[in-house]
Amino acid sequence: MRTRATRWALAGVAAMLLVGPAVAQENAAVLKDLTAVIALQGLPCGQVVRATKQADNDYIASCQDGNRYRVFTTAQGRVVVQKQ
């Protein structure tokens, strides 16, 4: 039992070590993407420091300067940035 538990624990740790950086990279890409979108709209933000995913292509972005925006795409494929 102990050996199984240790094996599972080691497998879990290895998975976290492997998946963790990829998730962090993906999150960084999303933050960068949201930063670019908000900047393209000409809205003040600076840099997006945190993003909460509400649905597919629907995020709440928290900016460095304290502003918060909802960034989402409409059915027509347009990107909308709404100040929260």
Next chain:
Amino acid sequence: MTKVISDPMRFGRPMLTVTVMLGVLALAAALVSQGCASKGKVAEVQPTVREAPPAEVSAAPPAETVLPEAKTPDAPIPPAPAEQPSGKDDGGSPAKDETPPPSGTVPSRRETTSPNVKTPKAPAAPAPSEPARAKKDVEPSPSRQAAAPPLDLKSLETRLRETKAIGVFTKLSLKNKVDDLLSRFRAYHQGKGGKLPELRQSYDLLMMKVLSLLQDGDPPLARDIVTSQEALWGLLADPAKFATLS
């Protein structure tokens, strides 16, 4: 007795001081002679170095007479300013026509460092190497310009879709802006409103946004967009070409 004893002692001290003074004088003379010799050597070296620049100036006129700098060397003093503007021209200009002159000026400087007599021969050797570099620098730009025209709106669209330098949201946002600008162009060509300068400004701003997004993540695409920017504007501004696009 005391006096006698004391006298030799007194006489001995002056003798010692005299000998010491003589030794110091001898050393000083030796040092002075060496110093003079070293000064002479320095003087010999410095004149040679100082003589080199005038030799350069003197060498420059023959080079001017030969070929390239017939315009720049009007006076003996101005050659330095004449070389500086040539360098500015190299950096600022697109460098098609003006690249050869700088190559000629630079070798002249290098030649100045070399001995006076060899200066005329030296320019010939470095000159070909630098023009070769200049040609290498110039050649890629025409090739890129030649490759730029094929970058029409469709190829630009596909390359923008494929690039990984921009996120999905950003791509969608850019697509929206491109569609908006195309609708404005459509309205302009249909006579429904809009002015060409305003469209040009919007086009330039959009290009700047695209380039700012691409220049770090996908430099080749950014370069191609820069080179084909005017061609794309030609497509959009010309009613006939724009009709083929839509």
